[in-house]
Amino acid sequence: MTEPYNPAAIEPPIRERWETSNCFRAPDEPGADAFYCLSMFPYPSGHLHMGHMRNYTISDVITRFHRMNGRPVLQPMGWDAFGLPAENAAIARGVPPAKWTRDNIAHMRTQLKELGFAIDWDRELATCNPDYYRWNQWLFLKMLERGIAYKKTGTVNWDPVDQTVLANEQVIDGKGWRTGAVVEKREIPMYYLRITDYAEDLLAALDDLDGWPERVRAMQANWIGKSVGMEVVFPYDGGELKVFTTRPDTLMGATWMAVAPEHPLARAAAERDQEVAGFIRSCSTGGVSEAELAVQEKRGIATGFSVEHPLTGRELPVWIANYVLMGYGEGAIMAVPAHDERDFEFANKYGLPITQVIQPEADGHEYDSAQWHDWYTAKENVRLVNSGAYDGLDFRAGFDAIAEALELKGLGRRRTQFRLRDWGISRQRYWGCPIPIIHCDDCGDVPVPEKDLPVELPEDLVPDGSGSPLARSEAFLACECPKCGKPARRETDTMDTFVDSSWYFMRYPSVDNDSAMVDARTDAWMPVDQYIGGIEHAILHLLYARFWTRVMNELDLVKVREPFSNLLTQGMVLAETWYREDEKGRKTWFNPSDVDVERDAKGRIASARLAADGQPVHFGGIEKMAKSKNNGVDPAALVAQYGADTVRLFSMFAAPPEQSLEWSEAGVEGAWRFLKRLWQQVHDHIAAGTPGALATDGLSDQALEMRRRIHETISKVGDDFGRRYTFNTAIAAVMECSNHLSRFEVEGEAELAVAREGWTSLVRLIAPVTPHISQALWAALGHDDDILDAGWPEVDESALVQQKLTVVVQVNGKVRGRIEAAPGTARDALQQQALAEENVSRFVADKEIRKIIVIPDKLVNIVVAA
RNA sequence: GCCGGGGUGGCGGAACUGGUAGACGCGCCGGACUCAAAAUCCGGUUCUGGAAACAGAGUGCGGGUUCGAUUCCCGCCCCCGGCACCA
Numbered sequence: 032m033t034e035p036y037n038p039a040a041i042e043p044p045i046r047e048r049w050e051t052s053n054c055f056r057a058p059d060e061p062g063a064d065a066f067y068c069l070s071m072f073p074y075p076s077g078h079l080h081m082g083h084m085r086n087y088t089i090s091d092v093i094t095r096f097h098r099m100n101g102r103p104v105l106q107p108m109g110w111d112a113f114g115l116p117a118e119n120a121a122i123a124r125g126v127p128p129a130k131w132t133r134d135n136i137a138h139m140r141t142q143l144k145e146l147g148f149a150i151d152w153d154r155e156l157a158t159c160n161p162d163y164y165r166w167n168q169w170l171f172l173k174m175l176e177r178g179i180a181y182k183k184t185g186t187v188n189w190d191p192v193d194q195t196v197l198a199n200e201q202v203i204d205g206k207g208w209r210t211g212a213v214v215e216k217r218e219i220p221m222y223y224l225r226i227t228d229y230a231e232d233l234l235a236a237l238d239d240l241d242g243w244p245e246r247v248r249a250m251q252a253n254w255i256g257k258s259v260g261m262e263v264v265f266p267y268d269g270g271e272l273k274v275f276t277t278r279p280d281t282l283m284g285a286t287w288m289a290v291a292p293e294h295p296l297a298r299a300a301a302e303r304d305q306e307v308a309g310f311i312r313s314c315s316t317g318g319v320s321e322a323e324l325a326v327q328e329k330r331g332i333a334t335g336f337s338v339e340h341p342l343t344g345r346e347l348p349v350w351i352a353n354y355v356l357m358g359y360g361e362g363a364i365m366a367v368p369a370h371d372e373r374d375f376e377f378a379n380k381y382g383l384p385i386t387q388v389i390q391p392e393a394d395g396h397e398y399d400s401a402q403w404h405d406w407y408t409a410k411e412n413v414r415l416v417n418s419g420a421y422d423g424l425d426f427r428a429g430f431d432a433i434a435e436a437l438e439l440k441g442l443g444r445r446r447t448q449f450r451l452r453d454w455g456i457s458r459q460r461y462w463g464c465p466i467p468i469i470h471c472d473d474c475g476d477v478p479v480p481e482k483d484l485p486v487e488l489p490e491d492l493v494p495d496g497s498g499s500p501l502a503r504s505e506a507f508l509a510c511e512c513p514k515c516g517k518p519a520r521r522e523t524d525t526m527d528t529f530v531d532s533s534w535y536f537m538r539y540p541s542v543d544n545d546s547a548m549v550d551a552r553t554d555a556w557m558p559v560d561q562y563i564g565g566i567e568h569a570i571l572h573l574l575y576a577r578f579w580t581r582v583m584n585e586l587d588l589v590k591v592r593e594p595f596s597n598l599l600t601q602g603m604v605l606a607e608t609w610y611r612e613d614e615k616g617r618k619t620w621f622n623p624s625d626v627d628v629e630r631d632a633k634g635r636i637a638s639a640r641l642a643a644d645g646q647p648v649h650f651g652g653i654e655k656m657a658k659s660k661n662n663g664v665d666p667a668a669l670v671a672q673y674g675a676d677t678v679r680l681f682s683m684f685a686a687p688p689e690q691s692l693e694w695s696e697a698g699v700e701g702a703w704r705f706l707k708r709l710w711q712q713v714h715d716h717i718a719a720g721t722p723g724a725l726a727t728d729g730l731s732d733q734a735l736e737m738r739r740r741i742h743e744t745i746s747k748v749g750d751d752f753g754r755r756y757t758f759n760t761a762i763a764a765v766m767e768c769s770n771h772l773s774r775f776e777v778e779g780e781a782e783l784a785v786a787r788e789g790w791t792s793l794v795r796l797i798a799p800v801t802p803h804i805s806q807a808l809w810a811a812l813g814h815d816d817d818i819l820d821a822g823w824p825e826v827d828e829s830a831l832v833q834q835k836l837t838v839v840v841q842v843n844g845k846v847r848g849r850i851e852a853a854p855g856t857a858r859d860a861l862q863q864q865a866l867a868e869e870n871v872s873r874f875v876a877d878k879e880i881r882k883i884i885v886i887p888d889k890l891v892n893i894v895v896a897a
Numbered sequence: 898g899c900c901g902g903g904g905u906g907g908c909g910g911a912a913c914u915g916g917u918a919g920a921c922g923c924g925c926c927g928g929a930c931u932c933a934a935a936a937u938c939c940g941g942u943u944c945u946g947g948a949a950a951c952a953g954a955g956u957g958c959g960g961g962u963u964c965g966a967u968u969c970c971c972g973c974c975c976c977c978g979g980c981a982c983c984a
Binding site for chain 2: 246249631685
């Protein structure tokens with residue numbers, strides 16, 4: 032009689048064993064087959080949620096798979112420990128952010144350990160520790176020396192009541208989140224990093240990142256937003272109006288100019304015309320939400336100014352238009368209404384002239400200035416018309432000819448414009464990495480000398496919401512100017528937390544080095560072989576990390592230029608939502624774990640009731656787990672109830688990692704049942720006795736069949752874990768094989784050895800997903816070693832050979848029968864056998880056979896006349 | 898609007914290179930065990946007809962290529978994610 036499966040009893044001692052043997056420790060010199068498996072580190076919010084759980088389980092499965100295949104693997108963990116929530120918690124509870132953060136880290140570390148992840152805890156780091164962030168400061172100073180970091184003014188959200196700067200997410204409908212005061216825009220000096228200098232490289236290198244999902248590459252390319260075009264100057268009395276255009280070939284079709292409402296020319300016009308001033312005001316009060324902008328009508332007003340066309344000298348009126356953005360290009364455009372949809376709409380609204388300058392080569396395209404057609408913006412198979420000397424040129428030739436003419440006159444130059452802006456890293460916050468600058472009345476802004484790093488953040492301050500406490504801390508502020516020695520004060524701004532996360536993965540290998548940012552160990556592990564995290568970081572974090580890695584590469588700190596070879600973006604975790612509505616239409620949301628669902632005979636949801644009061648609740652759809660819908664499921668509670676292996680198993684089984692995962696209590700039960708069965712089956716097998724060595728000769732048909740299934744499973748699971756990352760199908764294959772193995776009626780020693788081969792293989796195949804139960808069963812099967820070092824089962828190719836295959840027989844493409852044949856049976860023989868099949872012959876009967884297609888070992892398709 | 902990803906049983910999902918659609922799991926139905934229930938075990942489960950053998954239909958919709966299409970091509974509908982007056 033074996034003990035029933037009891038994870039609460041078996042899991043903790045196994046984790047202790049791992050901890051004692053320190054078996055997850057990654058070597059410092061891993062060699063050529065090193066595998067760096069990295070998860071995006073969490074913000075220590077206090078509790079592990081399902082998203083974390085899923086992320087780290089994916090990473091752990093990959094890690095354990097490669098470890099079992101004999102590769103050295105680094106799977107580290109750390110904490111993205113600076114940031115606003117710690118300050119908010121401090122405001123709410125009066126606890127210093129440092130204490131709140133470190134308490135959270137301690138709790139979450141315990142939770143992670145309870146899930147049994149194969150993490151090298153010796154390399155743990157937290158970005159709020161001075162031994163980490165000193166290197167932010169150090170590299171910042173290097174960037175300053177090289178001109179990669181610089182200072183300029185930037186716009187921030189200012190809360191006039193709290194006298195503080197607000198982050199974007201603290202501004203709700205234009206008002207401060209705490210005070211409700213209308214937020215003002217303020218210009219303050221800030222530090223920026225010249226990521227735009229790397230725009231071209233960051234964009235071009237995307238093509239080589241074939242281990243990244245297409246959509247992430249597309250999102251980054253969009254974000255960088257490269258436009259190849261020209262800067263064109265339109266002179267006017269006493270100045271010049273500069274615009275950026277990607278279509279200089281259409282220059283002869285420009286009939287007016289348009290500037291953004293914030294453009295200097297617009298302001299000048301506003302000063303002498305009340306109506307213009309009113310229009311500009313009306314533009315700024317318009318909504319800023321995306322939805323509003325999308326439907327916003329194009330509006331404009333003439334300034335009364337005009338400029339000269341740079342080639343014809345013709346006068347072009349200057350308008351102010353609400354669809355021109357000050358933040359892009361020059362904040363001004365040349366309007367070519369015939370060939371730009373926005374200009375077209377505007378021209379028709381205000382009765383402005385439209386001049387066609389592009390005509391397709393093909394016939395049948397008549398320009399109609401009342402109706403927009405897509406070909407109006409074509410670049411291919413078109414010729415210039417109404418463009419004087421340029422008539423007949425195609426896009427490329429027209430572009431070049433006009434560019435040359437403008438360059439000759441000094442009224443234009445070729446330019447590539449990026450949407451990407453420089454990265455502003457100054458934050459007027461307390462809980463972040465101090466920017467290592469000292470302000471001296473005489474010497475100005477002086478970098479903190481390297482020997483004085485780190486500039487430590489005082490950890491005992493408690494923010495109250497009104498400005499940064501650093502700015503009021505005399506102990507922090509007071510210092511001497513490193514240049515002249517006079518009393519000076521420190522910079523109180525801290526760095527954007529994206530700085531912290533831009534290189535943490537390069538610190539892990541060298542984490543204990545207190546004299547250098549990174550050392551040879553980082554080169555030994557980099558680049559990251561597999562990075563796993565949420566799609567929400569597809570743009571900023573990944574772009575900044577790519578930029579930062581380039582800078583470190585140029586400073587000869589690391590050999591790599593691209594940090595992440597392969598990227599896996601895991602899907603969201605979803606759950607059912609349930610609610611009740613009161614008379615006023617207010618909804619109360621109930622947690623799915625508190626709802627009992629009844630189903631009809633077809634399995635459809637018939638009704639649902641709240642367990643607590645037995646009264647009905649309504650189904651609100653499947654949604655992302657969120658506090659607002661009260662549909663979050665706490666992984667810690669599930670681990671307590673079912674054990675880590677069940678939770679890990681379900682979250683890997685329910686969906687492939689890139690897809691969203693629907694949480695289901697019943698599904699968790701299913702995973703639990705499988706493990707219970709596996710436990711029982713392996714113990715039943717052990718009770719049948721210990722077989723001798725496996726002899727592959729002279730096995731019965733059923734034993735050969737069993738071995739074939741076992742080795743097909745080994746082959747499939749290895750491919751699913753190692754190449755496809757479809758953990759759900761790997762688990763399904765293990766389940767299927769265990770179903771067969773448990774039905775395999777062992778007769779004699781030889782067959783017992785086959786069963787033993789099967790169970791010892793399956794226990795290892797599922798080990799990356801369910802390491803605890805696998806370890807326990809591995810030991811029960813008579814092994815002393817750690818399953819992590821047990822090696823991956825090897826495929827015996829000879830076991831895959833089948834004695835008989837099922838070949839499908841189709842008539843006119845429809846399956847009409849199946850025949851058995853030895854592998855490699857000749858086409859003719861297969862054909863004869865197919866025609867002889869009873870059901871097939873009924874369908875062929877006396878019809879004329881037109882053709883017979885034979886795919887050896889697979890299929891015969893007999894095509895007959897209708 | 899643009900970019901990316903999807904749409905397959907009652908549900909989550911599988912079918913990897915054009916070759917048996919629905920693996921595996923959930924749910925549901927039936928049975929065994931039990932005084933009974935839970936747990937467990939066994940069987941069934943795409944839909945329609947049929948006792949069954951089997952037949953017909955079937956992978957969002959319409960067309961095409963092919964001996965053969967969930968898979969490739971063309972057109973459309975819907976859903977999800979991202980970006981957006983980007984000149």
